Amino acid sequence: MDLNEFLTFAAIGFAAQIVDGALGMGFGLVSNSVLLAIGTPPAASSAAIHIAKVFTGGASALSHAWFRNIDRRVFLHLVLPGMIGGLIGAVVLQRAPPALLRIAISAYLALMGLWLLLRAIRTRVTHKRVHALGAHGTGLVAGTLDAIGGGGWGTVVTSSLIAQGAEARYAVGTTNAAEFFVAIAISAALTASFGVVPWVWLGGLIAGGILAAPFAAWMTRHLQMRLLTGMVGFAVIALSVHSLWRLLR
Secondary structure: OOHHHHHHHHHHHHHHHHHHHHHOOOHHHHHHHHHHHOOOOHHHHHHHHHHHHHHHHHHHHHHHHHOOOOOHHHHHHHHHHHHHHHHHHHHHHHHOOOHHHHHHHHHHHHHHHHHHHHHHOOOOOOOOOOOHHHHHHHHHHHHHHHHHHOOOHHHHHHHHHHHOOOOHHHHHHHHHHHHHHHHHHHHHHHHHHHOOOOHHHHHHHHHHHHHHHHHHHHHHHHOOHHHHHHHHHHHHHHHHHHHHHHHHO
């Protein structure tokens, strides 16, 4: 075992899960950007990330449940469409180049992030019940994009739920809880198609992510709501602009 490589991936997993667990987005996007930068094939990278997400997502879901950050009704509306979308995305990953789709979605998310920032600086942030059909559509689209891009579930779902009126902490907690089941579906499909990935990568990502999960859930529980909404908006813009830059350069 290469200890330095293990510790490197543990650090990546810790940092990615702090972002993902606290803001509801970023684990796959952060991890995937590093794996692709070192020359990992996109399908293998996505498989490694989603296998790791099964473990980190489970720890994150339990942590958010402990801190009561999960909206059970929205969670149930997200899970099945998200898993179906993940399976669709796994098939697309094998058959079609996703570059144009990634560009379009990244541009859309950047605009949504700007909208969330404007929402956060309003004097009063209002909330309303998330519609079931809205949650179904969000889960289906997010699951598909997550499988194709190795990340994106949190970015799409968290920002969409907040845009639909969900309170930020519940949007984050519910997104993380549902991601656990979506990751199971995607990792099973990709592993069946592409085989196993280096366990040093998985061990590092999993160890770092599990260690970070309770801290991230605590941050979600105690951060001020408008601040958290603004942070989500900023994160969406930053991640989307970064994705666009990588795709268009």
